[in-house]
Amino acid sequence: MNYQDLVTQITQWDHDYYVLDQPTVADAEYDLAFRTLLDLEAEHPELITPESPSQRVGAKAIDDYVKIEHRVKMLSLANAFSLDETYAFFEKAAKDLTLSADSLKIYSEPKLDGLAISLHYDHGLLSYAATRGDGLVGEDVTHTIKTIKSVPLKLATVHPPETLEVRGEVFMPKQAFEKLNQQALQNNTKLFVNPRNAAAGTVRQMNPKIAAERDLQFIPYGLGETLGAPAFTQHSEILAFLHSLGFRKNPHCYAFLGSYEAFVSNYELMEQTRALLPMQIDGIVYKVDDLAQQSSLGFIARSPKWAVARKFPAENSVTELLSVDFQVGRTGVLTPVARLAPVFVGGVTVSNATLHNMDEIERLGLQIGDMIEIQRAGDVIPKVVQVVEHGAHRTPIVVPEHCPACNALVKQTEGQAAFRCTADLSCGAQGAERIRHYASRKFMNIANLGTKLIELLYSTGRLKTIADIYSLSLEDISGLEGQGEKSAENVLASITASKHTKLGTFLGALGIHEVGEEGAKSIAQYFKTLDAIMAASLEDLMQVPDIGPVMAKNVVEFFQNAENKAIIAAILAAGVTWPAIADQAIDSLPLAGQTWVLTGTLQQLTRSEAKALLESLGAKVAGSVSKKTSVVVAGVKAGSKLATAQELGIKVMDEAEFLAEFVSAPG
Ligand code: IVH
Numbered sequence: 001m002n003y004q005d006l007v008t009q010i011t012q013w014d015h016d017y018y019v020l021d022q023p024t025v026a027d028a029e030y031d032l033a034f035r036t037l038l039d040l041e042a043e044h045p046e047l048i049t050p051e052s053p054s055q056r057v058g059a060k061a062i063d064d065y066v067k068i069e070h071r072v073k074m075l076s077l078a079n080a081f082s083l084d085e086t087y088a089f090f091e092k093a094a095k096d097l098t099l100s101a102d103s104l105k106i107y108s109e110p111k112l113d114g115l116a117i118s119l120h121y122d123h124g125l126l127s128y129a130a131t132r133g134d135g136l137v138g139e140d141v142t143h144t145i146k147t148i149k150s151v152p153l154k155l156a157t158v159h160p161p162e163t164l165e166v167r168g169e170v171f172m173p174k175q176a177f178e179k180l181n182q183q184a185l186q187n188n189t190k191l192f193v194n195p196r197n198a199a200a201g202t203v204r205q206m207n208p209k210i211a212a213e214r215d216l217q218f219i220p221y222g223l224g225e226t227l228g229a230p231a232f233t234q235h236s237e238i239l240a241f242l243h244s245l246g247f248r249k250n251p252h253c254y255a256f257l258g259s260y261e262a263f264v265s266n267y268e269l270m271e272q273t274r275a276l277l278p279m280q281i282d283g284i285v286y287k288v289d290d291l292a293q294q295s296s297l298g299f300i301a302r303s304p305k306w307a308v309a310r311k312f313p314a315e316n317s318v319t320e321l322l323s324v325d326f327q328v329g330r331t332g333v334l335t336p337v338a339r340l341a342p343v344f345v346g347g348v349t350v351s352n353a354t355l356h357n358m359d360e361i362e363r364l365g366l367q368i369g370d371m372i373e374i375q376r377a378g379d380v381i382p383k384v385v386q387v388v389e390h391g392a393h394r395t396p397i398v399v400p401e402h403c404p405a406c407n408a409l410v411k412q413t414e415g416q417a418a419f420r421c422t423a424d425l426s427c428g429a430q431g432a433e434r435i436r437h438y439a440s441r442k443f444m445n446i447a448n449l450g451t452k453l454i455e456l457l458y459s460t461g462r463l464k465t466i467a468d469i470y471s472l473s474l475e476d477i478s479g480l481e482g483q484g485e486k487s488a489e490n491v492l493a494s495i496t497a498s499k500h501t502k503l504g505t506f507l508g509a510l511g512i513h514e515v516g517e518e519g520a521k522s523i524a525q526y527f528k529t530l531d532a533i534m535a536a537s538l539e540d541l542m543q544v545p546d547i548g549p550v551m552a553k554n555v556v557e558f559f560q561n562a563e564n565k566a567i568i569a570a571i572l573a574a575g576v577t578w579p580a581i582a583d584q585a586i587d588s589l590p591l592a593g594q595t596w597v598l599t600g601t602l603q604q605l606t607r608s609e610a611k612a613l614l615e616s617l618g619a620k621v622a623g624s625v626s627k628k629t630s631v632v633v634a635g636v637k638a639g640s641k642l643a644t645a646q647e648l649g650i651k652v653m654d655e656a657e658f659l660a661e662f663v664s665a666p667g
Contacts, residue, residue, distance in 0.1 A: 003047045006037050010053045015156070018149035018217075019248050050125055051154035059143035061207040066140040068130040072224045074116060074167065075135065076302050077285065077309040083263055086286060089308045090258045093288060093297055096305070102259035104288055107236050108266050109221060109253045111283040111309050114171025114199045117145060118224055124160025126153050131203065135302060144203050144211035145170070151218045152246035165224030166242060172199040173278045176215035187450055189441065195280045217279070219248045235289045251277065255289060267310065274312070283311040316375045317350075318388050319343035321368055324355065324397045328405045330433035331513045332421040336361060336397065338372075338384055345376045353382040358399060359417040360384075367394035405429030420513070425465050426563040432458040434511050438466045442517060443509035444501060448487070448494040456480050466509075467567045469495060470574030503530060503578045510568075513554045522546050523555065526620075528581040530568075534559045539623030589618025594630035596621050597645070600638030602655050613662060625650065633658045 001009065010033055016024040034053070041048050048054070080086040087101070094101040116132040129145035130138040145151055148170065155164070172180070177195040184190060192198035198214070205211045220242045223229070232238050236255055243249050252273055256262045263286075270284050288294055288306040297305040320341040326334040336355040343350055353374050355361055364384060366372065369391025376382040403410055403421035405428045412419050421427050425434065435454050439446040449469070457463040462476050472495065477488035501509075507530075508520030515523070526544040527533045533555070541552035558564055596619045598610055605613070610633065611621045625632060625644040632645040632652045645652050653661070 001036075003037075003040055003044070004049075006033060006040070007049065007052050010034060010037060011051070011154075014053060014149050015152075015246055019246060053153075055153060056147050056149070057208055057212040059146060059208045061209075062143055063206065065204075067133075068128065068138050068140050070118065070130070070133075070136055070138060070224065072165065073135050074118060074132045074138070074224070075299065075304055077307055078303045079283075080308050080310045081313065083260075083267060083310075086267075086308060086310045087258075087260050087263055090263075090286070090288075093293075093305060094258070096297055097293055102257050102262075104258040104293070105234075105255060105290055106258045106262070107234075107253065107255050107287045107289040108270070109250045109285045109287070110270065110277065110281040111285045111311075112169040112171050112219060112221075112250070113194075113196045113280040113282040114169040115196070115203060117141070117168060117170045117203070117218065119145065119151060119166045119168075119218075120225075121155055121160065121164040121166065123162060124155040124157065124164075126151065139204075141203050143208040144205050145218075147208050147212035148216045148218050150248045156244070156246035160245075161226060161229040163225055163227035164229055165226065166220045166247065167222045167224050168218055168220035168247070170199055170203055170216055170218050171195060171279050172202070172214065172216055174280060175278065177280075180214055187441075217248065219250050221250065221285070233291055235287055235291060235294070271312070281312075283309050285309050314375050315345050316373055316385065317343045317345040318371055318373050320391070321366065321370050321372050321384075323368055324361075326400055326404055328403060328421055328427065328429035330430055330437050330511055332403075332424065332427060332430050334399060334403075334410060334419045334421065338374075340372075340374065343374070345374065345382065350374065350376065350382050353384050355384060357417040358397075358419065361397050367391065367396050369394040403427060403429070424512075424558060424561055424564050425467075425510070425567045428464070431464060435463055435466055435469065437511045438509045439469070439498075443505055444498045446491075446494050446498045448491040453477070453480070453483070453491065465567050467570035467574070470571065470576075499574070499576045501576060501578050503528075503581060506530070506576065506578060507533065510558070510564075512551075512558045514551050515555060519547060519551055524581065530572075534565070534568075537624050543621060543623050589616075591617040591619035591630075594619045595628055597623070597625050597629050597632045597641060598635070599625075599632060599641040600635030602633075602635040604655060604659055610658070617662065 010030070013025045013030055013033075016022050037052070038054055041052065041054055078089070080089055090104055090106065091101045094104050097104075118130045118132070118138065120127045120129070126142075126146065128140055128142045129151070131141055132138050146153065172195040174195060177192070177198050180198055181192060184192070192201065199216055202211050202214045202216055220239070222235070223238055230241065232241070236253075239249070239253070252270065254266060256266060267284065274281060286308055288297065294304070294306040299305060321338055322341055323339045324336050325339060327337055328334055336358065338353040338355050340351050340353060355366075365387055366384065367390070370387045371389040371391065373385040373388050374382045375385045399410060399419050401410055402408065403423065406421065406423050406426065408421050408423035408427060410419050411422055421430065424430070432455055435458065436451050438444055439449045439454065441447075446469070454463065457472070457476065457480070460480075462472065463469065472492065474485070474488050474492065477483050477491050478485050483491075502524070504521035504524035507524055508515065508517045512520075522544050523533055523541070527536060536555070538549075538552050538556050541547055541555055542549060591614065596614050598607055598621065602610055614621050619630070622629065625641045625648065627648060629645065629648075629650050632641060632650055633655065634642045634645075634652050635655050642652065
């Protein structure tokens, strides 16, 4: 087969599969043809055409977004939240046209829940793709859009219009979304909240290779700028034309005359169809089909007067609250979870709902046995909206006194709604989550120890705390589901490789409540060694930039816990290390290595000026006096710190001495 025939053949197969959903070739044959194409192109690069299937992922990663102006503004749609609102919209349109509503031809399309994209075809070839942006200016996303197999690189016609701007929705089918989140779970990366976010995140990827691995689809719903396109009279003709050019069709589109009854039955039909569709839809778009009528109706503000989006409501149901369980999260916070009598809502059967915290339970006035209204919007976990009826034998919801997982005492965090288990690294429920956090990419980055494996090892009791990671053996892993000898070796290798880390990373990996990546880095940078951090007092910690009293308290408490200390000791003994944090510039400064303490009231300088001055000379300024203190500067009314310094025989300076030594006299 020659090069052009090969391109045509593969394009046809792609079209059959990705546009018509009708595969016409065996995988092996397809792969062989694709391989042949790539070989030919490698040998004869001069043959490569822009529409070659090989060009979909060919683009380089971008390092910035280029702005693209929409020559025809990209509009949005007005929303209608009820049938009456929908019908009123078209009654108004009919009135403007001096017609009756039931003589208007309406075209209904599923409202695809993704993001609007504009595709520009120049003489039939895809030249660029852009996001909607603010409707006037969008961003160039050609590199990721090209990877979508249902976007033709070349229009399927011998006489393409000179310019054709195709507008439509890019979305992620439900199945692809599930798959993506499964992978995220396995790789310990962030989950996407819903298919729309996943689609938007994928389109905005800098690297087209990542986009290519995710199964996005494109379905057109209209045209933008055109030159030399056929003269259409109906919107539905445009959609048929686009399908003939190689685009997918929106499933379940209907044409009907706009009577109230017709809107009712269309809505009922779509409500039932919704759950069966392979993609998420968030409503129905109703459009006046006649293009002459459309243009005489025109626009208001940002939306046309000839189309409206009838949004599906968030779905609510009433059921009984059977019980409330408390789940222990990674940081030990107990979250109440409502166990419900199973109820069908939003196309699925639901038996759990989130309750957030005890304040929420109080606000709702909720007790076990009550009939409650729950709401499910999109794909999110249902939430409890209100109590509908008190149960006949209702019982109050109480926070357990002991952690349901490890039996340690439960305490309420001061000034917060949250209740927490007082054990940290040793609490079982926190364990798997803590281990996942510890091993995640952001922290210890143990690449081959993913969520699934952690859970398996955890449930077999082989991994109880983060320290156990370092005593895992080949046999512990290789027998488990999905693990062979080779992959077990990879797990061990990635554990070994992860042992060289950084102090800030390690500190963040410990998952101290409220201490995130940045906070951990600041603490590490300030104290430089783990010993210093573990010995730091509340006051010392409060000296660290951006560390407030809550974080400081959590750090102190964490390192006071003997079990935490034992686990850390075991990790260090297993060989986890980091390079010393030495600051070259600071090392050569006059006060390098010294720790100074300021106490009492200074007259000439503010406390922070004095601190900045000392730090600029290389000293560390601490909040409390210890044997390690080099000098104490005592201002007026210096109290216990001065006394401690004298007791320990530490050098003390008053403000005058301090100024004389470090600040040059004026004049
Ligand atoms: S027509 C001028 N049809 O919904 C009207 N939009 O809320 C242009 N959408 O920005 C839009 N499915 O991203 C149209 N079948 C459909 C649609 C659809 C999804 C999106 C589109 C638009 C948004 C407005």
